[in-house]
Amino acid sequence: MVQKRPLPSREPSLELSYDTITRKGLQSLARTVSPPPAIKKRKAEANEVQKSATAAVEAGEKNVEDHLTFYSAHLLAALRPQIPGVPRLDHQEWVEMYRRNAGSGKGCHYVIHQHDHPIAGTHYDLRLQCNPTSSISFAIMYGLPGDPNSRRVNRNATETRVHCLWNHLIETASHSTGSMLIWDTGEFEVLPNRGEKEIGDSTAEASEGEHDRSKAKQTEQEKLRTAFQRRKIKLRMHGTKLPNGYTLALRLTKDNFRSEQPKKPSRRRRRQAPGGRQVRDSGSDVQESTAEERRPPRRGLSSLSRLSSPPASPRTKSDVTDEDAQADAAAAVASDDEDEAIRASNAYTGATNDIGSVHQRKWFLSVDRAQSGFIKNTTKSVSGFVETNWARKRAGADLAEGVIETATGFDRFVVGGREIERSVVTGRLASEILADEGVVGYVPRGLWRAITE
Structure with a gap:
């Protein structure tokens, strides 16, 4: 009797030798299941990105003795050809205008920056010289109103930090702050409000002679300080892009008035920069009020969360030596102390808040149609x-x-945003400034829309 041989199993063997696994590129099957292997994080490419010289100066990471010479040379080299019909300020006139206002108690310099921030989005920063070395700042989401018959002629203007006057010269870009261009610049004039003979009268019963002498002695800075403290400001802007006679009105209502600076925020948010690097947003710049801290983070205006002009954020490195760690710890302590001083005074290092500016107060801004030359x-x-x-x-x-x-009056104009507006000094678009500063891969925040109705 023939003995039957057992048939081979049809089920393939699941056992593979280590050599087979390695030869077939299946190394992941050879490792143990528990504990799971640590995920190796790729080194942040953003750490290797070097800021341009202008961005480093603007961020406080590099010091220069003469900001006018530094930025003038940089912007002169970046000039674009003149485009017919597009307002442009002659470079030498721009230099002379800043020179006659800087360091002067009679200075009345202003700048309007278009700031395309990666978090806050596109907004416009109005800065007004308030003393020889500093300027108060307002963040305006959609820029200045240009249509007297618009249904949205009013804007919110949010107080931000008091800046150094040399910030009026900045035109730069970086991954952390986005692009910044000079939308307009010039000199302002403070006008009396309705019912006031002249801003700054000390007593109502002052004689006409005393009034005339007071008027002759008053500077625009003194008028601005008085109007600011009265919470009603009327400004005639003598610029390049803004039309002749353009007059702004700002007012702060009782509901939005407060005299104390906001408290230190309870948390600090982190955001992801290109390449995986985490960048700290200064809580003092994004916090609104104690009540609003409990709300989800808002994405809105302004240079509220920008990292420009304050001290640089602490650096992060994947391989830090003991000496580097000690240096970073010391720098962090100094930065915290400086942040606290900035928060308490609402002024960046080098600037003086002698006008009483309070962070995050919301003013109402509109074009004064009657003063601008319109009739109803x-x-x-x-x-x-x-x-x-x-x-x-x-x-x-x-x-x-x-x-x-x-x-009189002026033709209607619309502020078009980062893809349309050009610098009044260099003629550049925001994208051209990014390219000139070597910023590659910058992703702007979307959903910004010009006010056309």
Whole structure:
């Protein structure tokens, strides 16, 4: 009788030798299951990115003795060809204007920066010289209003830190702060509010002679300080991009008034920078109020969360020696002390808050249509609705040939944002500034839309 041999099993063997695993590239099957292996994090490429010289100076990481010479040389080398119809300030005029205002008690320099921040998004920073070396700052989400008949003629203007005056010269870009261009710059004039003969009268019963002498002695800085403390400011802007006669009105309501600086925030947020590097956002710049700290983080205006002009963030490295760790610890303590001083004074290092600026107070900003040269026309429709329209005034000039009418006011304009607006000093777009500063892979925040209605 023939003995039957057992049939081979049809199920393939699941056992593989280590050599087979290695030869077939299946090393992951050879490692143990528990505990799981540690995930090796890729070194952050962003740590290898070097800031440009202008960005380092703006961030406080590099010191220069003469900011005007430094930024003037940089911007002069970055000039773009003149485009017909696009306002441009002559470079030498820009230098001379800053020079006559800087360090002067009579200075009245202003700048409007377009700041495209990676977190806060595109916004516009209005800075007004308030003393020889410093300027108060307001963050405006959609820029200045340019249509007297717009349904959205008002803006929120949020107080930020008091800046050094040399910040008016900045045009730069980096991964952490985005791009910044000079949208407009010039000199401002403080106008009296309705019912006031002149801002700054010490007593109502001052004689006309005393009033005239007081008027002659007052500087724009003194007028600005008085108007700021009265919480009603009227400014005539003498710039390049803003039209002739353009007048702004800012007011701070009782609901938004407070005299104390915000308290230190209870937490600090971290965000992911390109390449995986974590960047600390200064809580003092993003916090709104004690009540709002309990809300989810808001993404909104301003240079509220920018990392420019304050001291540099602590550096992060994957391989830090004991000596480096000690140096970083000492730098962190100094940075915390400096942050606390900035928070308490609401002024960056080198600036002086002698005007009483309070961080994060929200002002209402609008164009003063009457002072800008418009007259109000009202018409009543058949249905009974009253419609209001603001039209440009017509001013007549008697000449030998007759009467010639010239229009005051200005033509409607729209602030178009980072893809349209150009620097009034260099003629560059935001994207061109990023390229010039060597910033590659920057991802701007979206959803910004110009006000056109």
